[in-house]
Each structure stands twice: as C-alpha cells, then as structure tokens.
Amino acid sequence: MNKRGHVPLRMCIGCRSRRKKEEMIRLVRTLEGLVPADGKAWSGRGFYLCPGSECLRKAQKKNLIGPVVRMEATRISAIDWAKVGGGLQ
Numbered sequence: 001m002n003k004r005g006h007v008p009l010r011m012c013i014g015c016r017s018r019r020k021k022e023e024m025i026r027l028v029r030t031l032e033g034l035v036p037a038d039g040k041a042w043s044g045r046g047f048y049l050c051p052g053s054e055c056l057r058k059a060q061k062k063n064l065i066g067p068v069v070r071m072e073a074t075r076i077s078a079i080d081w082a083k084v085g086g087g088l089q
C-alpha cells in the first residue's frame, strides 16, 4: 500500500526548496560542532541541505546557519566544512 501525497518534505536552508528528506543531508549541532547526522537520531538542533555544495555556500554567505543552530558565526566559520560536507559535493 502506498500512501500517496504523504511524503515528508524538508526545506533546504540554503535555497529554501523542499525535497524528500531522504534526498537531503542533515547537519546537527553537537558538543563538537556541526556534524552530518548520517541517519542517526540526534536530539540537537539541526538543518537540512541539498546534496550540493552550492546550497552550503549560499547558507554560509547569507549567514543562515547561525540562527538555526544557535551558534555564533565565529564558531561556525571555524568548522571544517570540507569534513562536514563530505557528502555535499
């Protein structure tokens, strides 16, 4: 049975387009900073990004990440984005 019309959608904070959450990358705030959720059920604050580095760059440029995860911009800019966004290329 396929329940049509009931696909949970998540919004990308970079381009604000909505996609199925399986198609997106979720990043969560942990004590060590932002990390990819990798399907784990983290309880911290998180956000979704399209699988493409363009949306990450857009989100960084417009300073959209800080308010969502409640982190200071300076801490966010210190994050190793190459590591975090390993799946974003």
Ligand SMILES: [Zn+2]
Pocket (backbone or CB within 6 Å): 012, 013, 014, 015, 016, 017, 049, 050, 055
């Ligand atoms: Zn996007």
